[in-house]
Amino acid sequence: MFLTEEEKTQREAAFELLKEVVLGTTRVHNPVPGGIPLVLVTVGSFALNVDTSTSDIDCLCIGSISSKTFFKLARQRLQKAEAQGIRILRKVEAGTGTMLELSVNGVPMDLQYCPASRVVEK
Numbered sequence: 001m002f003l004t005e006e007e008k009t010q011r012e013a014a015f016e017l018l019k020e021v022v023l024g025t026t027r028v029h030n031p032v033p034g035g036i037p038l039v040l041v042t043v044g045s046f047a048l049n050v051d052t053s054t055s056d057i058d059c060l061c062i063g064s065i066s067s068k069t070f071f072k073l074a075r076q077r078l079q080k081a082e083a084q085g086i087r088i089l090r091k092v093e094a095g096t097g098t099m100l101e102l103s104v105n106g107v108p109m110d111l112q113y114c115p116a117s118r119v120v121e122k
Contacts, residue, residue, distance in 0.1 A: 001052050014107035021081040022074055037120045038063040056108035064117035071098055
């Protein structure tokens, strides 16, 4: 039930890869010129460090653009990164909003978005 050190490392690396792809940064962590200001954080069990080997990683992206624009941009970036091990499993439309279910190098992740420009500015 508890994660091994190898599983923890794999999950942390998967989140960092997702972060680089979604935020549009390079491996050197430099923003892409003209990039849209976005912040990507984990929430839920992974963020609280109580995740198990069967848990997914819940990710919340915060930005200043509309949800519709974000998911179009995110899908483009994620599809380009398929060779790096990122797969979009499905798009979920719910009353609470849109979510993408992903697999990042075998690690299950959920990606949600919240438009909140004041948060990104800080």
